[in-house]
Amino acid sequence: MNSPRTSAVHHARVRTFHPRRGRMNGRHADALTRLWPLWGVPIPETPTARLDLPALFGRRAPLVLEIGSGMGEATVEMAAADPHRDYLAVDVHTPGVANLLAVVEERGLTNVRVGLGDAIVLLRHMLAPASLSAVHAFFPDPWPKARHHKRRLIQPAHVALLRSRLVPGGALRCATDWAEYAEVMLETLAADPELVNEHEAYAPRLAERPLTKFEQRGVEAGREIFDLSFRRR
Known part of the structure; x- marks a missing residue:
């Protein structure tokens, strides 16, 4: 599986996020090493295939996409309260991704997977319509x-993409x-x-x-x- 550090590298383009770096503590580094191969979702520069969601989560269930999950606080609480749906949380901040992985393990959650990279690339190339x-x-x-307004996530072209990936309703x-x-x-x-x-x-x-x-x-x-x-x- 691709390393999360290499999968977050993108071609020069208009991005909806600030590329961020941060220092990881020992807990985060340990979580990334142990848990990324289990629950991490690499988002490469040029994806070649869509995600196999049943294989990724081990079941067929409605899926919630969290864009910009930060340190994962909201994702963990919502996923814990909503066990009948799966959650795919995406961010570009490696320490945040590592923290979310650690907390998912601590809470014993089975319905969370964590992506590192550009959510627009994920939506466009790795998630099927509806x-x-x-x-x-x-x-x-x-x-x-x-x-910088052209970098905003909520703009007409991105909204059309987001909407196209939603099921009716x-x-x-x-x-x-x-x-x-x-x-x-x-x-x-x-x-x-x-x-x-x-x-x-x-x-x-x-x-x-x-x-x-x-x-x-x-x-x-x-x-x-x-x-x-x-x-x-």
């Missing part, structure tokens, strides 16, 4: 500078603490003819979305949290 029951994009990078759920990006998210998602807003505008805070340390810092700093919940027709 293969996801839900997509979660919680607190994606807002890319606040106008010249599948959920696309987002959250942000950046007010301007929230407005753009709402406008962009509402403009997709195959998505239906489950609320008139923003959604109430999703009950199943755990409060993470990242979100708590935003709340303490006085930033409003915006949730959006759409479904594919």
Whole structure:
């Protein structure tokens, strides 16, 4: 299996994320060495095949894609409370991936797999149309500078891709603490003819979305949290 360090290398292109590096402690390094071969999903620069999801999880079950899982706090809590669905969490931060692997082991979860790399590459090349029951994009990078808006995850072309991977009735759920990006998210998602807003505008805070340390810092700093919940027709 490819090393997670080499699988996160990408061709120069417009990315929706900041490539990040971080130092790993001994616990993280140990988790990555032991658990990546078991539960890791390499996302190569140019994938040549789609994922065999039943083989990956050892069963056929609805699949939730978590884009930008960070340190894995939300993923672990949602997967633990939702054992009848599988969770594929994707991030570009190796220490976060390693931490999630460690916590999955500690919690004894069998319905979580962890990808390291570009979620857009995963969606476009490794996941079949109508293969996801839900997509979660919680607190994606807002890319606040106008010249960087082209890097945002929630933009028309990416939304069309996300929606195409959802089953009919599948959920696309987002959250942000950046007010301007929230407005753009709402406008962009509402403009997709195959998505239906489950609320008139923003959604109430999703009950199943755990409060993470990242979100708590935003709340303490006085930033409003915006949730959006759409479904594919």
